[in-house]
Amino acid sequence: MHRFAARIGSAFAILVLLATTVVRADSVSYAFERSSITFTHIARNPSGTAVGIDDPALRSLLKSLGATLTWRPGDHIVLITTSAPEVIGFSVGNAQYTVGPITAQGRFAPYLNGSEVYLPFDDVMRALGVSAQDGVLERLLTSLDVQGYGVQAVLIAHGGGVLRPRVVTDTPDRVVYEFDGVGTTLAPQRAVNAGGIRTVEITSSGSARDPKTLVTIELLPGTRHDAPQSGSGEFEVAFGANGSAPPLVEPLHDAVAAAAPANAAPATTAPPPPDTTNVATPSQSPSAQATAGATVNAVTVQATGDGGRAVTIAVTGDATYEWHRLRAPDNRFWIDIKNAQLAGGPQDQAEANPLVALRVRQIDPQTVRIALSLADDNALDVSPATTGISVNVGTEMLGDTAPRSGTGSIGAVVSASEPQTLVTPVPADEYGATGDQSAWKFGPQTYVPTNPKLIVLDPGHGGGDRGSMHGDLQEAILNLDLAKRVQAILVARGWQVKMTRTIDHDVDPTPRSTQEAIGIGHDNVDAYALQARDDIANEAGARLFVSIHCNAYLNSGPNGATVYYSKPIDVQLAQIMDRDIAMSGLGVKDDGIVKSHLYVTSHANMPSVLVETAFLSNPSDYAKLASSDWRQQMAQAIADGIDKYAQQNPVAGSAQ
Amino acid sequence: MRVPRPLYFIVVLAIAAAAGWYFFRPSAPVPGETVTVYYTKLDGTTLGTWDVSFRPAQPGESDAQRLHDLAVYAALQAVAGPPPDIAAVHFPTGTRVRNVSVNGSTATVDLSREVGSASGGTFQENGEFKGLVYTLTGIPSINAVQITIEGQTVGTLPGGHLELDAPLRRSDW
Numbered sequence: 001m002h003r004f005a006a007r008i009g010s011a012f013a014i015l016v017l018l019a020t021t022v023v024r025a026d027s028v029s030y031a032f033e034r035s036s037i038t039f040t041h042i043a044r045n046p047s048g049t050a051v052g053i054d055d056p057a058l059r060s061l062l063k064s065l066g067a068t069l070t071w072r073p074g075d076h077i078v079l080i081t082t083s084a085p086e087v088i089g090f091s092v093g094n095a096q097y098t099v100g101p102i103t104a105q106g107r108f109a110p111y112l113n114g115s116e117v118y119l120p121f122d123d124v125m126r127a128l129g130v131s132a133q134d135g136v137l138e139r140l141l142t143s144l145d146v147q148g149y150g151v152q153a154v155l156i157a158h159g160g161g162v163l164r165p166r167v168v169t170d171t172p173d174r175v176v177y178e179f180d181g182v183g184t185t186l187a188p189q190r191a192v193n194a195g196g197i198r199t200v201e202i203t204s205s206g207s208a209r210d211p212k213t214l215v216t217i218e219l220l221p222g223t224r225h226d227a228p229q230s231g232s233g234e235f236e237v238a239f240g241a242n243g244s245a246p247p248l249v250e251p252l253h254d255a256v257a258a259a260a261p262a263n264a265a266p267a268t269t270a271p272p273p274p275d276t277t278n279v280a281t282p283s284q285s286p287s288a289q290a291t292a293g294a295t296v297n298a299v300t301v302q303a304t305g306d307g308g309r310a311v312t313i314a315v316t317g318d319a320t321y322e323w324h325r326l327r328a329p330d331n332r333f334w335i336d337i338k339n340a341q342l343a344g345g346p347q348d349q350a351e352a353n354p355l356v357a358l359r360v361r362q363i364d365p366q367t368v369r370i371a372l373s374l375a376d377d378n379a380l381d382v383s384p385a386t387t388g389i390s391v392n393v394g395t396e397m398l399g400d401t402a403p404r405s406g407t408g409s410i411g412a413v414v415s416a417s418e419p420q421t422l423v424t425p426v427p428a429d430e431y432g433a434t435g436d437q438s439a440w441k442f443g444p445q446t447y448v449p450t451n452p453k454l455i456v457l458d459p460g461h462g463g464g465d466r467g468s469m470h471g472d473l474q475e476a477i478l479n480l481d482l483a484k485r486v487q488a489i490l491v492a493r494g495w496q497v498k499m500t501r502t503i504d505h506d507v508d509p510t511p512r513s514t515q516e517a518i519g520i521g522h523d524n525v526d527a528y529a530l531q532a533r534d535d536i537a538n539e540a541g542a543r544l545f546v547s548i549h550c551n552a553y554l555n556s557g558p559n560g561a562t563v564y565y566s567k568p569i570d571v572q573l574a575q576i577m578d579r580d581i582a583m584s585g586l587g588v589k590d591d592g593i594v595k596s597h598l599y600v601t602s603h604a605n606m607p608s609v610l611v612e613t614a615f616l617s618n619p620s621d622y623a624k625l626a627s628s629d630w631r632q633q634m635a636q637a638i639a640d641g642i643d644k645y646a647q648q649n650p651v652a653g654s655a656q
Numbered sequence: 657m658r659v660p661r662p663l664y665f666i667v668v669l670a671i672a673a674a675a676g677w678y679f680f681r682p683s684a685p686v687p688g689e690t691v692t693v694y695y696t697k698l699d700g701t702t703l704g705t706w707d708v709s710f711r712p713a714q715p716g717e718s719d720a721q722r723l724h725d726l727a728v729y730a731a732l733q734a735v736a737g738p739p740p741d742i743a744a745v746h747f748p749t750g751t752r753v754r755n756v757s758v759n760g761s762t763a764t765v766d767l768s769r770e771v772g773s774a775s776g777g778t779f780q781e782n783g784e785f786k787g788l789v790y791t792l793t794g795i796p797s798i799n800a801v802q803i804t805i806e807g808q809t810v811g812t813l814p815g816g817h818l819e820l821d822a823p824l825r826r827s828d829w
Contacts, residue, residue, distance in 0.1 A: 011791075068752050070728070070732060070752075070753065075725060075728075076711065077725055077729060079728070079729065079732050081732060081736050082736075083750065086736055087729075087732050087733050087736045089708075089710075089729065091711035092714075093714065094711055098708060098709060145741060156740070158740050215682075394717070415717065461815060466815075468776065468777055475777075496712070531811075549778065549817075550777065551777035552776050552777040552780070553745070553779050554746060554776060554780065559698060562700060562778070564782070574730060591699065591700060591701075592701070594700065594782065595829055596778070596786075596818065596828065596829060597818060597828035598778065598782075598817050598818055598819065599811065599816075600817075602819055609779065610817070612778050612779065615779070616777075617776075
């Protein structure tokens, strides 16, 4: 028995020895981009090779690929953010890992070795878009997609690390891009026949240690292409067939000509087309358009005996309505009364449970919207009443099968679509991006200017803060130019105008703005300077505050004019300003009004907006901003918006 | 008593097989939890979503630790943005999530200085932070997001537009 025990003990000793040698520390070297890289935190086990996340070579490789690794001692997850950017997620103890939205099965589960997490080496490399074979690490061109848009197309390539190909051939019938240091396993050729692209051919050349991938684009006659855009992990180039412009680029002179017709009428002299709203509101029923119209006189809220709330919408006249509600956790409800006018001004009020807030707005010339923010997914009942419409919000929860939209009518109108169930628009309305939401950080509800004839114009940026810069144009200078043009128009119309800056310099933080900013937690000079701009308007008791900017983005795609606002009292000014810009013949896309927590509009006491006139980063918009005529038209539209708002919201005792 | 040699080998092999199975057994996939990541589309306002899966709960993991890990994961996904083939407003290249902490119902996300490196306009700031805030506030119990840059509270980004000194909520948009 003693001998048996001794043999069992020695067998265990052998097993322990085997275990320690099976999973043993090791190192491995690879050739990588004309040099070598040696991983020293390597462990080999029967399922494959593991690499420790503290391995200096791994960190160096990630850095060269533009990727970062996130892990803290005690964490169960290791996340690698690639340059694409895309998140690769590994979990200790789970062989599955994620690459963006895709879940993949790894060779083995990451594990802790002491205090260091070890990851499956091959899976890490694959997720990074790197091939590790035959002693060579090679960045791969992992995908090459062509997105067609009729006669236009965009070629998008992705791969390990940042792709910066060079153009080696550029003729009318062929473009060749060379990806130096990048290999590929993609199919060698494919027919496209879209956007002027006939075929795409992918070939590899160079050596294993110095790979090259050539992408040859065969073009149809007359095809034009954009300059390639290369950046964070992708390479993109746009093509246009039959001489059409590529999707992202327009010739500058064409854009200017389109944007600035010589006989463009000022906004104030161009009445809006009578059917504009109907065109923009496809869900409006024919019968609603045909009625004589109704008036929403009041919206009141009362508690009900069972703890709920009854919202009574007093309406005179004939109208149809439609209502929608969103799914929890976004517990918003709204009802649009068609062909109706709102008597009195907009209404914003906080409410008690089961409501949170209520908003009433004339959202376009023919529609009044009443929006409710609910505390939860409360059941509610919408029904026509003798005096208008009644919305009862109960304390019980809504069932999954309950309707989330509907239509109805009041008065003599019979809705053509009744009792049709509407499809609640998502996601644009679902997330309330265009002012539909009723969940506000409630700002001031009313404002009485002490100087009702004073408008404060704020040319954004200036001095050391240049704003966006593209080509020869600088946002700080353009903003000042636009603001001075608006100033001249307003002064000629009898307004007093104060500028937050009149030359290209910083708006210096005042002692007051600095103190105020520090008092509310700001600790950087940018916030002081923005507060100083608001102080100029707040201390003067100005009627309105209008900040003028030019927009920009990382690529040239986005374009258009946007009016940003922050507070309930800003909304009407934003709507009027946006409408004037949209209908002034400027040729710039109308991106609408957008609610956001911007500093200058949040801290201005009075109605205020920030107008992003156009995108410096978009070639077409750039050409417009570069045009003096266009800037004058934009200034005219902004001044007209200010005038129109003032006319619709007179201040007692003021001529304007 | 002398143990027969074949029995001895059988016992050793059985132990070796059991040990090998224990150490190198494949991990059975365990369903995790889905995190909805929001991104702002290139119209500058509309939100889109995509779902990512988060690892299953670990044995002995506390609720606080899991909430923290979930918030880290969600913040990283939101800052990285959607898959490259989806057109979306992205954070500037190189922007990293330095740290995430959850205190009560507020998540504090510390971003690297690269977030202020792009001279983008309101469009970019509005879109990138809207997606981040919607993503984190989609986690039950988180309803506000405080942004810090390199560990510091800031009023705005350098030359920026959005106010960052106080926690951001969905109602800010």
